[in-house]
Amino acid sequence: MAADYIIKDLEVWSQNIEQLVSKNGLDCYEQQFEICSYEDMLCYEAYVGMPSHYPHWSYGKAYERQKTFYSYNLTGLPYEMVINSDPCIGYLMRDNTLLLQILTIAHVYGHNDFFKNNRMFKENTRAELTVEMFKTHASRVRDYIADPSIGAQKVERILDAAHSLRFQVRRQGEGKPPTKQELAKEKPEEIPDRLKSDLLWFLSERGKLANWERDLINIVREETFYFMPQVETKIMNEGWASYWHYNLLNELNLPQGLHFEFLQRHNLVVRPHEGRINPYFIGFKIFEYLDKKYGRDKIFEIRSQERDASFLRRYINQELCDEMNLFTYKVRGIDIVVDEVADEDGWRAIRDELANAAGLGMVPEIKPCSIENGVLILEHVYDGRELEMNYAKETIKYVAELWGGKIDLKTKLNNKNKIIRCTEDKIVSVWDE
Structure with missing residues (x-):
């Protein structure tokens, strides 16, 4: 259990950060923090951060895999985990240093502001109902498992199928439920417009399924709409949170020892990764560049309106491509060769490939x-x-x-x-x- 003096220190630092959050114009939900053990963090990570979630073998597999990797020092645990809910819930791992807790608190406030104000989250989720929705879904699934006429094996079969198709839904948000008049006009051999871009919804309505099976599919589909904004804004969301933890901690006037650790931790978070894209790095560098070029009002506007694909396509330029050392490559036989570099001709191809692969672009x-x-x-x-x-x-x-x-x-x-x-x-x- 964390020492009392550490809790008191965190309360003071959290209050200081909250004052800076307000001073800098961030607009957040009420923020709550929970301190947890590394075992708890493993559980939250496996169950996508939710305090309550329905059981499925894939979550247990994720837990055991991450626990094994962590035990052998093959991977670390996330410094923080935060839920898009109102109030917003952030988890702090007890083993973190004081500075890491301070950085994490500031980072979480950046996510909180993004959740509340980005249009993808506004259009697709209701933060005030998030926790209750997951609890309700967990209860319904457990009821089906406990039903002697259904049982765990049948539930697992449907959830396996629904999970495999979970992102085959309407990509711009959930369509409106049909009216009784619209349903009456639909013919069994025709696919209405509302279902043509939503395979999972189509299968839940037209598949040869029992009512409980339809309900399971709709549970997975409803939770998918909760996660879709996070998938579609990963670079922006992490970049925004990193941009703000960096600026807020620079305003805190940290003691020298804490400030030195802050610089180390920040550089670890936003460093480029070899062979893959680090969303913290890309997002942070773009927001930092845009703040210097256009000012705070502009980046607040961008934070509200864009998602990763449009964000990258509109705001990556040759200067940023060159600064971030971005390039594309191709596999030719057993060789990997550079295809495009950030010169006058190649940077647009790099930008477009990055934008096309963002969010659901890879699905x-x-x-x-x-x-x-x-x-x-x-x-x-x-x-x-x-x-x-x-x-x-x-x-x-x-x-x-x-x-x-x-x-x-x-x-x-x-x-x-x-x-x-x-x-x-x-x-x-x-x-x-």
């Missing part, structure tokens, strides 16, 4: 197209990137599980139109269209 979009003699026809929205076939073949089996019949998925492979077909017996094959 293939699959739409229900039509129903022909009981066969569900799906279409892959092809953008030049092919499906990863091993993954596609396994995922289409889950679609067939929820549909309750045959599936044809139209796509392109090697610039040729193909159909990935799944039978009722989950046998998958690939055909020329």
